[in-house]
Amino acid sequence: MRERGDGSVTLANQCPKAVGSFLDFAYSGEVLITDGNVDILFQLASFLQVPVLSRACSDFLIATMDLCNCLPFLSLAEAYGSASLLHSASEFVVRNFFDLSKTQEFLDMQVIMSLGAACTQKAVSSASLYIVL
Numbered sequence: 474m475r476e477r478g479d480g481s482v483t484l485a486n487q488c489p490k491a492v493g494s495f496l497d498f499a500y501s502g503e504v505l506i507t508d509g510n511v512d513i514l515f516q517l518a519s520f521l522q523v524p525v526l527s528r529a530c531s532d533f534l535i536a537t538m539d540l541c542n543c544l545p546f547l548s549l550a551e552a553y554g555s556a557s558l559l560h561s562a563s564e565f566v567v568r569n570f571f572d573l574s575k576t577q578e579f580l581d582m583q584v585i586m587s588l589g590a591a592c593t594q595k596a597v598s599s600a601s602l603y604i605v606l
Contacts, residue, residue, distance in 0.1 A: 487520075488513050498526060506533045512549070519553040531558040538565055544578050 491513040498504035504526065506514060511530050518526035534546050535558060543565045550559035566573060573579050 531555045
């Protein structure tokens with residue numbers, strides 16, 4: 474690896490502010506995760522393979538989950554390989570399916586995506602599947 478000999482690492486295509494927050498985290502073990510930076514920190518933690526930061530981002534998203542953001546959180550969970558976020562978002566979707574089906578975010582989804590989200594849980598009732606179809 475070239476970085477080993479150079480003593481430097483170049484992080485191309487990364488947000489400087491996120492890299493700064495990550496470096497602060499690397500040195501102090503603390504990071505302020507907000508609605509405004511969680512996505513980019515999650516992306517960076519996934520890219521750099523830092524499970525403790527990925528988990529912190531996942532925990533933050535789980536704590537802030539609601540009807541308006543649970544579907545995007547499913548996508549983030551899949552993109553960044555977060556099993557805990559995927560599980561929590563999937564359960565949230567199943568538990569709140571009736572109310573979720575009335576939201577604009579749900580209505581804007583493709584039918585196939587709706588079915589995929591609903592069918593990830595074994596507890597989905599046939600009534601819920603009927604609404605999606």
